[in-house]
Amino acid sequence: MTSSLTDLRRDVEDFLYREAKLLDEQRYDEWLGLFTEDVRYWMPITETREVRQHRDHVPGEWALVEDDSRFLAKRMERLAGGLAHSEQPRSRTRRFISNVLVTPEADGDLVAESNFIVFQSRRANCEQFFVGSRRDRLVTFGESWKIAERTVLLDHRVLPRAISIFF
Amino acid sequence: MTSISERPVDVAAAGLHDLVKPDEGAVSRTVFVDEAIYRTELDRIFTKTWLFIGHESQLSQPGDYLTNFMGEDPVIATRSADGAIRVMLNSCAHRGMAVCSTDAGSSKFFRCPYHGWTYSSTGDLIGVPRADTVYNGELDKSRLGLKAVPRVEIYKGFIFANWDEDAIPLVDYLGADQLWYLDLAFEAPLGGLEVIGPTMKFRIKANWKLAAENFAGDDYHVLYTHGSAFQIGFLPDYDQLADYIVHFDHGHGMGDVSKPGRAYQNDVGMAQFLGPDAIEYVTAVHERLQARVSPLQAEMHGLGEGNIFPNLSWIKFGAFHIFGLFQWHPKGPGEIEVWQTAFFDSAAPQSVKDFARTQMSQENAAAGIFGQDDGENFEQITESARGVVSQTRDFNYAMGLGHEGEIHEEGYPGHLGPHFSEQNHRNFYRYWLELMTTPGEQK
Numbered sequence: 001m002t003s004s005l006t007d008l009r010r011d012v013e014d015f016l017y018r019e020a021k022l023l024d025e026q027r028y029d030e031w032l033g034l035f036t037e038d039v040r041y042w043m044p045i046t047e048t049r050e051v052r053q054h055r056d057h058v059p060g061e062w063a064l065v066e067d068d069s070r071f072l073a074k075r076m077e078r079l080a081g082g083l084a085h086s087e088q089p090r091s092r093t094r095r096f097i098s099n100v101l102v103t104p105e106a107d108g109d110l111v112a113e114s115n116f117i118v119f120q121s122r123r124a125n126c127e128q129f130f131v132g133s134r135r136d137r138l139v140t141f142g143e144s145w146k147i148a149e150r151t152v153l154l155d156h157r158v159l160p161r162a163i164s165i166f167f
Numbered sequence: 168m169t170s171i172s173e174r175p176v177d178v179a180a181a182g183l184h185d186l187v188k189p190d191e192g193a194v195s196r197t198v199f200v201d202e203a204i205y206r207t208e209l210d211r212i213f214t215k216t217w218l219f220i221g222h223e224s225q226l227s228q229p230g231d232y233l234t235n236f237m238g239e240d241p242v243i244a245t246r247s248a249d250g251a252i253r254v255m256l257n258s259c260a261h262r263g264m265a266v267c268s269t270d271a272g273s274s275k276f277f278r279c280p281y282h283g284w285t286y287s288s289t290g291d292l293i294g295v296p297r298a299d300t301v302y303n304g305e306l307d308k309s310r311l312g313l314k315a316v317p318r319v320e321i322y323k324g325f326i327f328a329n330w331d332e333d334a335i336p337l338v339d340y341l342g343a344d345q346l347w348y349l350d351l352a353f354e355a356p357l358g359g360l361e362v363i364g365p366t367m368k369f370r371i372k373a374n375w376k377l378a379a380e381n382f383a384g385d386d387y388h389v390l391y392t393h394g395s396a397f398q399i400g401f402l403p404d405y406d407q408l409a410d411y412i413v414h415f416d417h418g419h420g421m422g423d424v425s426k427p428g429r430a431y432q433n434d435v436g437m438a439q440f441l442g443p444d445a446i447e448y449v450t451a452v453h454e455r456l457q458a459r460v461s462p463l464q465a466e467m468h469g470l471g472e473g474n475i476f477p478n479l480s481w482i483k484f485g486a487f488h489i490f491g492l493f494q495w496h497p498k499g500p501g502e503i504e505v506w507q508t509a510f511f512d513s514a515a516p517q518s519v520k521d522f523a524r525t526q527m528s529q530e531n532a533a534a535g536i537f538g539q540d541d542g543e544n545f546e547q548i549t550e551s552a553r554g555v556v557s558q559t560r561d562f563n564y565a566m567g568l569g570h571e572g573e574i575h576e577e578g579y580p581g582h583l584g585p586h587f588s589e590q591n592h593r594n595f596y597r598y599w600l601e602l603m604t605t606p607g608e609q610k
Binding site for chain 2: 043044045046047048049050053060061062063064065066067071074075077078081083084085086123126157158159160161162163164
C-alpha cells in the first residue's frame with residue numbers, strides 16, 4: 001500500500017467515525033447533510049442458501065431499506081415530530097466501525113468498505129446488537145466527501161428486532 | 168390485609184371461558200403470557216387450521232423447495248418430479264436433526280447432517296449409511312420417511328397445509344365471504360402475482376395474538392400509533408381512506424374496507440401524481456377487474472388489511488400497493504418471528520413496481536415507519552401482562568359492543584362494522600375459544 005493510500009484511508013476512517021458519532025448523538029440534521037441529493041440508500045435482505053445456490057442481491061428485489069434523500073429526510077422529520085413511538089424515548093446507540101478499505105476511483109471519488117457493530121439499548125431492558133458491513137461510494141465535496149451510495153448488508157437472517165435506528 | 172387482586176388468576180382452576188369472554192369484550196392478559204395456554208394453542212390451533220406455506224411460483228421447477236414453520240414445527244415444502252407439492256416435517260425420522268437448513272433452493276434429496284440418512288423430495292427415506300450391517304438389514308425404511316403434512320391445498324397459487332386430516336377444505340375454511348374481498352388482490356394483477364424478493368424476517372418480543380388481532384381490524388390504532396405517518400404526509404386523512412371493517416367465520420377479519428368507488432378514486436389521484444405509466448396501469452387493472460369479478464367487486468377495486476386465522480396477516484390497498492403477507496410465527500408465548508413476503512404484479516410497468524416496492528419497505532416492514540411502531544406496542548403490552556396485578560385487569564375489547572350488525576353496504580358479504588370497532592377482535596377470540604375448548608387427537 002502506498003503511503004498516500006494509507007493517508008486516504010485514515011481520512012475516510014475519520015469521516016466514518018464522525019458519521020457514527022453524529023448518529024450516536026442523534027444529530028440527525030447534520031447526519032442528513034452527509035448524503036448527496038441523489039443518494040441511494042439500500043439495505044437488502046440477507047438469505048440463507050446452499051453455497052452453490054447463492055444469489056446476488058439485484059436492484060428491484062424487495063429490501064429492508066430502499067430510500068432516497070427525500071425519504072431519509074422524512075424519517076428525520078418523523079423522529080422530530082414526537083409521535084415516532086419506536087424511538088420515543090430515543091434508543092441509546094453505540095457504533096463501532098472497523099475494517100475500513102478504500103478503493104479510489106478514476107474521477108477522485110472512492111469506494112469505502114467498512115464493518116460495523118451497533119449496540120442498541122431501548123427503554124429499560126430492550127437490548128440488541130446489529131452486525132454487518134457497508135459499501136459506500138463517496139464523492140468529493142469541498143475538503144471532504146458526501147455519501148452518494150450506501151449498501152448495508154446485515155449478517156442476521158432473522159433480525160433481533162424491527163429497525164428504528166440507522167446504519 | 169386485603170389482596171390487591173380483584174380476581175386471582177389460577178389458570179389450572181379457571182376455565183378458558185372465564186379468561187376469554189368475547190361477548191363481554193373482555194380477554195384476560197393471562198392468555199398472552201401463560202406457557203400452558205401457549206402449548207394448548209400449538210396443539211389445538213396450529214395443528215387444526217390451514218397455515219400458509221408459500222406460493223406456487225416459489226416452487227416452479229421439480230426439485231424446488233422452501234422451508235417454513237407450522238406453529239413451532241419446521242417444515243419443508245417441495246415440488247417433486249411428479250409435479251406434486253408436498254409439505255413435510257423438517258426433522259429426521261432417526262434422531263430429529265433438521266434435514267434442510269436453508270431458506271429455499273433446489274435439490275433432488277435432503278441428507279441429514281447427523282448420520283447421513285437421506286430423503287427424496289417426496290420425503291421417502293432412500294438412503295441409510297451401512298443399513299445392511301448396522302441394522303442387520305432389518306430397518307424398514309418404508310416406515311421412516313419424513314412425516315408428511317396430510318393436507319396440502321392451493322388457492323390461486325397460495326399453498327396452505329393442515330395437520331388435521333379431517334379439516335374442511337381450504338376454500339371453505341377461508342370462506343366465500345372472505346374470498347369475495349381477497350380475490351381482488353389475486354385477480355387484479357395483469358400478469359399475476361410474483362414474489363419480489365427474499366422473505367423479511369425479524370423478531371418481536373410479544374405474543375403472536377397481539378399482531379394477528381391488530382391486522383384483523385384494529386383500525387382504531389392507526390390514528391395514534393401511526394400518527395407520525397399522517398404528521399409527515401405519508402398518509403392522507405384516514406377518514407378518506409376507508410369506511411368499514413368486516414369479519415368472517417373461522418375468526419378471520421379485515422380492516423380498512425372502503426365504500427364502492429373510494430379506492431379507485433384514490434388510485435386515480437395517485438396515478439396522476441405518479442405519471443403516465445401509472446395512469447395507464449390503473450386503468451388496465453380496473454378494466455381487468457371489470458372483466459374478471461362482479462361489478463360491485465370491481466367498483467370496490469382496493470382492499471385494506473386483514474388476518475387469516477390464526478397467524479397470517481395481509482395488506483393490500485389499491486393497485487399501487489404490494490400484496491404483503493405477514494406470518495406471525497409463535498416462538499413461545501412472549502415472542503414472534505415475523506416472516507414477511509412481498510408480492511406484486513409481474514406485468515406492471517417498472518416505474519410502478521419501483522414505487523410499490525419502496526413504499527412497502529418504508530411503510531409496513533421491519534424498518535418501515537408503521538412496522539416499528541406496532542412492534543413497540545406489542546412488546547410493552549406483553550411485558551406488562553406478566554405482572555400478577557396486571558393480570559387482574561382484562562384487556563378491553565368493548566368498542567361497538569351491542570351495536571353489531573347496524574352497518575350495511577349493499578352487496579358486501581361478511582359481518583360489516585364501522586371503521587372503528589372491536590367487533591373483529593371479538594370474532595377472533597370467539598373462534599380462538601371454540602378451538603381451544605375442543606380437544607383433539609394428539610398429533
